[in-house]
Amino acid sequence: MTKTNQPAVPGPDAAALLQRHALAGHELLGATGHAGSMHLPGLRSLVEESWQRSVQFRANPDNPEAPLALDREELDEYRRQHPLATIMPVIHKLLVLPSHDSGLLVAVGDEVGRLLWVEGDAVTQRRAEGMMFVAGADWSEASVGTSAPGTALALGRSIQISGAEHYKRSVHPWSCTAVPFHDPDSGALLGVVDITGTESAVAPHTLSLVEATVAAAQAQLRVERLQLAAARQAAPARRRTTASAGRTASAAGTGSLYRNSLQLLGRDQALLSIEGRTVALSARHSEILALLSVHPDGLSAEELCTLLYPGEGTSMTLRPEMVRLRKVLQQLSPDAVPGSRPYRLPVDLMPDSSQVLNCLQRGAHRIALEIYRGAVLPRSEAPGIVDLRDRVSSLLREAVLTDGSADALLKYAELPEAKNDVGVRLAALKLLPPRSPKRAAVVADLERLETELSA
Secondary structure (H helix, E strand, O other): OOOOOOOOOOOHHHHHHHHHHHHHHHHHHHHHOOOOOOOOOOOOHHHHHHHHHHHHOOOOOOOOOOOEOOOHHHHHHHHHOOHHHHHHHHHHHHHHHHHOOOOOEEEEEEOOOEEEEEEEOHHHHHHHHHHOOOOOEEOOHHHHOOOHHHHHHHHOOOEEEEHHHOOOHHHOOOEEEEEEEEOOOOOOEEEEEEEEEOHHHHOHHHHHHHHHHHHHHHHHHHHHHHHHHHHHHHOHHHHHHHHHHHHHHHHOOOOOOOOOEEEOEOOOOOEEEEOOEEEEOOHHHHHHHHHHHOOOOOEOHHHHHHHHOOOOOOHHHHHHHHHHHHHHHHHHOHHHOOEOOOEEOOOOOEEHHHHHHHHHHOOOHHHHHHHOOOOEOOOOOOHHHHHHHHHHHHHHHHHHHHHOOHHHHHHHHOOHHHOOOHHHHHHHHHHOOOOOOOHHHHHHHHHHHHHHHHO
16 A cells, blocks of 8 residues: 655644645635646645646535535445445444544545545534535545545545645645555455544544555455355355345446456446456457347357447457457456357456446436446447447436436536537526526536537
């Protein structure tokens, strides 16, 4: 685990100086309206870079509250099946219990910055509600700017943010320490563990404590996986039951510890993860696995060629690609090598595109929108991929237009495919309150689109 080499509070005098520089930076930020082209003297480099990212994300430093990304029903379902749920007893024992009556809060968030658990001192919890530091709120850099949870996720490393170093001015009375939580097998980012409170939240020993807790939780996660693997080997019947439960969790769009997943959204080359091991695929192999994953009963060579090649593809073209793909999968997991006649995957593989569709079928469009990172293999011209891409994109747009809030519509409008979507912006404008500061940006976008379309 990487530690920051720029502690937020190196000593009382230095801490006071850091705060003066940060407050001066906020005055300059307020005077110019942006930080991307200016130097903010005295700020730590990681803080200045985070502020610049915050400006690019259009995070509002004067908005007092973080946005709520998950309502109670969605939150309960999501965190119940989140991979970090299994290590919460470790977090509770090592961090939450000692935090009671200490003025500190312990927060655990997912990999995109949504807080799933916020526990600790009761009085501090009530104070933190004023800035929406609550379970279900989005504390990513894109939403609230610089904060320990969001910036730790952005950088993939331990972070301490003190007082006025926060981008959002309502958070200046607070300080926080956050450590990202990585999968102990694949190294994938699963979430973040955070301590929030007053100056003691950024003490050096706080950073060491949180890092030690995360390490202990990662070790516990690995032990549980080994125990699960041993149980599967010893009891084939139980293995089938457990695999079925894993498929159910995957179908819910949240995943289990041993989920076999395929990341297709917003990527030209898919990431394949099987039992904790991850590999980047070639563009063609990405297309093949995407098609096989959505046809669990298998495809004949002719059917796969029709879905794969936009022109006159034949089985002679397909065969060498399948040989190369089998070699890749053999190294990753021999159990994952596809069969032939028909071509079929021997393992359940859950693409993130299917997670989005599953969420939409359940009416959970907020979660679907969070999972959606962009179009399915956006540069692919394979007919089957084009159809899948259009289906996922159109169903998501329809759901957001039908049931989405103004914030959901604006989040969707930020996607590349919605850059020129007039309908989404008009729908957002109807839902925004008359005095909302977000209306100006939407109106400006509509005027831009009107000018471009009339040119």
